[in-house]
Amino acid sequence: xxxxxxxxxxxxxxxxxxxxxxxxxxxxxxxxxxxxxxxxxxxxxxxxxxxxxxxxxxxxxxxxxxxxxxxxxxxxxxxxxxxxxxxxxxxxxxxxxxxxxxxxxxxxxxxxxxxxxxxxxxxxxxxxxxxxxxxxxxxxxxxxxxxxxxxxxxxxxxxxxxxxxxxxxxxxxxxxxxxxxxxxxxxxxxxxxxxxxxxxxxxxxxxxxxxxxxxxxxxxxxxxxxxxxxxxxxxxxxxxxxxxxxxxxxxxxxxxxxxxxxxxxxxxxxxxxxxxxxxxxx
Amino acid sequence: xxxxxxxxxxxxxxxxxxxxxxxxxxxxxxxxxxxxxxxxxxxxxxxxxxxxxxxxxxxxxxxxxxxxxxxxxxxxxxxxxxxxxxxxxxxxxxxxxxxxxxxxxxxxxxxxxxxxxxxxxxxxxxxxxxxxxxxxxxxxxxxxxxxxxxxxxxxxxxxxxxxxxxxxxxxxxxxxxxxxxxxxxxxxxxxxxxxxxxxxxxxxxxxxxxxxxxxxxxxxxxxxxxxxxxxxxxxxxxxxxxxxxxxxxxxxxxxxxxxxxxxxxxxxxxxxxxxxxxxxxxxxxxxxxxxxxxxxxxxxxxxxxxxxxxxxxxxxxxxxxxxxxxxxxxxxxxxxxxxxxxxxxxx
Ligand SMILES: Nc1ncnc2c1ncn2[C@@H]1O[C@H](COP(=O)(O)OP(=O)(O)OP(=O)(O)O)[C@@H](O)[C@H]1O
Ligand SMILES: [Mg+2]
Numbered sequence: 001x002x003x004x005x006x007x008x009x010x011x012x013x014x015x016x017x018x019x020x021x022x023x024x025x026x027x028x029x030x031x032x033x034x035x036x037x038x039x040x041x042x043x044x045x046x047x048x049x050x051x052x053x054x055x056x057x058x059x060x061x062x063x064x065x066x067x068x069x070x071x072x073x074x075x076x077x078x079x080x081x082x083x084x085x086x087x088x089x090x091x092x093x094x095x096x097x098x099x100x101x102x103x104x105x106x107x108x109x110x111x112x113x114x115x116x117x118x119x120x121x122x123x124x125x126x127x128x129x130x131x132x133x134x135x136x137x138x139x140x141x142x143x144x145x146x147x148x149x150x151x152x153x154x155x156x157x158x159x160x161x162x163x164x165x166x167x168x169x170x171x172x173x174x175x176x177x178x179x180x181x182x183x184x185x186x187x188x189x190x191x192x193x194x195x196x197x198x199x200x201x202x203x204x205x206x207x208x209x210x211x212x213x214x215x216x217x218x219x220x221x222x223x224x225x226x227x228x229x230x231x232x233x234x235x236x237x238x239x240x241x242x243x244x245x246x247x248x249x250x251x252x253x254x255x256x257x258x259x260x261x262x263x264x265x266x267x268x269x270x271x272x273x274x275x276x277x278x279x280x281x282x
Numbered sequence: 283x284x285x286x287x288x289x290x291x292x293x294x295x296x297x298x299x300x301x302x303x304x305x306x307x308x309x310x311x312x313x314x315x316x317x318x319x320x321x322x323x324x325x326x327x328x329x330x331x332x333x334x335x336x337x338x339x340x341x342x343x344x345x346x347x348x349x350x351x352x353x354x355x356x357x358x359x360x361x362x363x364x365x366x367x368x369x370x371x372x373x374x375x376x377x378x379x380x381x382x383x384x385x386x387x388x389x390x391x392x393x394x395x396x397x398x399x400x401x402x403x404x405x406x407x408x409x410x411x412x413x414x415x416x417x418x419x420x421x422x423x424x425x426x427x428x429x430x431x432x433x434x435x436x437x438x439x440x441x442x443x444x445x446x447x448x449x450x451x452x453x454x455x456x457x458x459x460x461x462x463x464x465x466x467x468x469x470x471x472x473x474x475x476x477x478x479x480x481x482x483x484x485x486x487x488x489x490x491x492x493x494x495x496x497x498x499x500x501x502x503x504x505x506x507x508x509x510x511x512x513x514x515x516x517x518x519x520x521x522x523x524x525x526x527x528x529x530x531x532x533x534x535x536x537x538x539x540x541x542x543x544x545x546x547x548x549x550x551x552x553x554x555x556x557x558x559x560x561x562x563x564x565x566x567x568x569x570x571x572x573x574x575x576x577x578x579x580x581x582x583x584x585x586x587x588x589x590x591x592x593x594x595x596x597x598x599x600x601x602x603x604x605x606x607x608x609x610x611x612x613x614x615x616x617x618x619x620x621x622x623x624x625x626x627x628x629x
Contacts, residue, residue: 173368176335181382181429182356191381195372 027259034058034253041248053249061253066238074254077231081213082261084230087150088212089205096159096204097197101189103160104167105175115164122157126218134221148222153215159204166200167193202272210262231258284346284359284436284469285311286332292340293327293493301327303493304341309486312467314460318480318516319490325473326441328490332471333439334358345436356385361430362439365446367422369414369429375401376410379428393432400428403462420451427459431466438463438470444479456482477519481505489513507618511625514548514618520580520593522548526622534566534586541619545628548618551580551595554610556602561611567592569608572601583608 029048033041036051065073102108103115126133133152142148170193178188194201219230229237235258238251286309293302302324309315317325330336332343334355342349350358361382369378376397383393401407404424414422423443430438443459444452460483463470474480480487481501488498489512497504497513508514514522525532525547531540538560541547549563567583570591579601581594594610602608619628 171366171368173364173366174370176333176355176362177364177368177370177429179335179355180333180360180362182385183381187385192370192372 085212089208091154092156100163290341316484324493361435367426440472546620551593553616562614
């Protein structure tokens, strides 16, 4: 019995560890590759241990860039990506909070129509509406600007729905108590609703930051100048068709760098998640 | 002066439910008014209209000498205690109590003075820095009361504030609410469906049924002279015995002065006594069940052997055997007669 119990305990762990290994191994290889020189990588005999060029490769990646394809230092691109991801995440959260607030707490004509219109945009991600959206952005002279890069991605039905669901679980009595306590709608929003939503906001921030960070198609269309490039596009551009011309060690370093901010956000926000789960405030 | 006056107040919810059908009520300055009635009779709706949380569909509601139909809840100078307390979960006890004052721009030291005073009265001083979730139900209840009293409003509104507490705490808080209300002399409206709460707290007891006031008055008046069958059956535990009497009379029941026409006769279990003699009312019953609850006992019997059930309350624990035949009598001042058609008191 005990033996079998132990086996049953062990099996899921084994499967999970295998899964982790499968996911982590390519990342490890990428990291190793970013510490060797181009020659070692391209002749196919790269060892699976860190090489001697770590500092040199990362310095070149961040501050100088590749010699051919992208030209800009990756530092600039990371900054671009960061601005884009943060603007999208914060913008989405702000807009969704306000629209969910309106839909849940105010009785205005065509309230449900407004809600359904928001709902329907779930079916219209950027990829679907890319031509009209591009045309609008181009007509507004927003190509190669952060506004053009982020604003079309900010409206979010997902976050609006999530916040709506959350707001509906907030007891009506809290609204009523606020009314009696002399708090107007916006005061209720900032003093009560927002502090209560903080864990949902954190969850949304993680999801939307990664969504923004990983944007590929839209930045590819909107940005033409080198200094407006995002890091995700840069990785692709660094890998040139003729294998020999690709500076693999720099491409790999860029890939590793591109992974860091999302990982950082997840790790930092996870604390808040767990906190929110343990102390259910309501 | 802060009397509350309701004149033919109506509430029709969107969708057509008429929850309150023309209620007129006067609650004098400093009076403790308790609304009771079965579930769904419109008590909460009426209270929430006074609070301004529901719009008033018809009639007028005034607080003091001001008609408040169109006044925002915050400007009505009322405070409300909710059944689930509705404390702000993310604020400390102190902030919960101070919030309403801050929103009104009360000076900081005045807020501090009032919050500490309320905390002292309600004995929540040790918890001022805690969040509501770290408090017991009874402590939360006190904080909710504190949030109401720091504002020194004209009217307190309570919607079943004690129903989430256990029986013992409920009695304790009931006494404290009464003491507090006496001390502050603030006009109060209190909704409950607990009879005992209603009887003990009320200066004015209002029995509601189906969106209307059945009877309003001092609790003892409602007990002694219920004006309708509904009030007769609602006030008192165990409930009043109500017997539908055809003109021909009921077997096993004899009245000293016979009544004419179809009436409903009511007599409270505590007003029946076991005796072999004749009274204004004498009923013969066969014991079907007995209950001893300590200082008193209840005898359940069938009138005339197989008629409707009668409850008799007797002192002590001297219980008759099941199946025994008994005679119970009552004095004429303890008999209530109601019209069977309209339900209205006749005598
Ligand atoms: N928002 C609403 N829309 C429609 N009908 C409602 C609404 N709120 C309450 N009602 C109806 O109005 C009637 C009175 O409700 P109310 O809440 O005042 O009852 P109550 O006397 O407080 O009952 P309880 O003792 O169960 O709390 C009920 O029939 C209820 O179904
Ligand atoms: Mg109610």
